[in-house]
Amino acid sequence: MTKATVATCSLAGCFGCHMSLLDIDEKLLDLLQLVEFDRSPINDIKHISRPVDVGLVEGGVCNAENVHVLQEFRRMCKVLVAVGECANTGGVPSMRNGVSLKRCLEQSFIRGLGIEGAQIPDDPELPLLLNRVRPLHHIVKVDYFLPGCPPSADAFWRFLTELLAGRDPALPRELIRFD
Amino acid sequence: MPTFYLDDSEIPFTDGETILEAAMSAGRYIPHLCWRPELEPHSSCRLCTVTINGRPFSSCTQPALKGQKVECDTPALLAMRRAVIQMLFVEGNHHCPCCEKSGACKLQATAYLLGMQDSHFHHRFPVRMRDLSHEGVSLDRDRCIRCEICVRASRALDGKNVFAIHGRGIESNLAVNSPSGLLKGSAISPDDAAVRLCPTGALIAKGRGFESPIGLRAYDREPLSSIELREYQARRAVHD
Structure with missing residues (x-):
């Protein structure tokens, strides 16, 4: 049987969703019978090498690089999944949306406690921040949403096995959690 | 029947x-x-x-x-x-x-x-104004769904008249009945039905968060x- 290919990434997220995916424990071995990982922080492959079946994207979109990566995922993934609260709603990072970017940067790099040589980082290699942190579906079409902060290991397992079996991966009520 | x-x-x-x-x-x-x-x-x-x-x-x-x-x-x-x-x-x-x-x-x-x-x-x-002025109750208007349970409960169950909705449509918002418009100085108390019955996290009795x-x-x-x-x-x- 040909294995399905999966790519994963974390944008403006905390990698908690990836931790939760690893939390399926010994079922990881079963999962590896079904899928082969392309780009993912788990194997440290930096770019998607070929079109893949499923893209799991954790985190919201907070800077220009996030937009670039998300668009690459959309282009290369047959099925794109927004994983976790940040990808679904902007999550905790989007709590900065009520504050101007200038004030955020000044608070973090100029006025914050214990700062020496205060300056706002402006190295051209740093991706530019967006004025607001946005969920994935503001930027690209998203096929499925896996809620939770993070989605539980059971939610991951249920979602992936249903999806890979070609069934509707809608979660039962007890696995839908926003926290 | x-x-x-x-x-x-x-x-x-x-x-x-x-x-x-x-x-x-x-x-x-x-x-x-x-x-x-x-x-x-x-x-x-x-x-x-x-x-x-x-x-x-x-x-x-x-x-x-x-x-x-x-x-x-x-x-x-x-x-x-x-x-x-x-x-x-x-x-x-x-x-x-x-x-x-x-x-x-x-x-x-x-x-x-x-x-x-x-x-x-x-x-x-x-971005709506949060009200953390009261020592026992906080109000986060960004979590309010304008169901008016607090408005009705304050009047009918608490015997007070702390809340009202002002503005129209997308601009409608929860107003507090006090000289400053803040919870501090209003008749609200953390044990009020208005706080207890809020179906979201808009009105919260302080000091009890994450108790469970x-x-x-x-x-x-x-x-x-x-x-x-x-x-x-x-x-x-x-x-x-």
């Missing part, structure tokens, strides 16, 4: 009962956020919408009538309810992972009941629907 039909079930009712009340008595849960059994119905959240002869009615205000055929759990109504709750989520800032009300929040629990897995619409990320660990919060172990049905039926038993 006269009866009406809710989808395929025959529901008995007493004269003057609404469709929602009769359904709850019979153990049929119709999702709702602005309705409370101890308050006058408000009919603003529209989650309890049912159709009668193809026409939508809010079941919290529509009296039950003998022989009436009421449609409640049709695919179209379920999709409508999910869209309504998605709109409530994107209209405010509902950051469940860091909200003290999470796990005991009716808005969140109703979203779970309705199988909401995504927000569908674009988030507004509004995840897994032991109000709606962690049992869905909102079965808890509310049990409470409503116990209440009916006392009143009858």
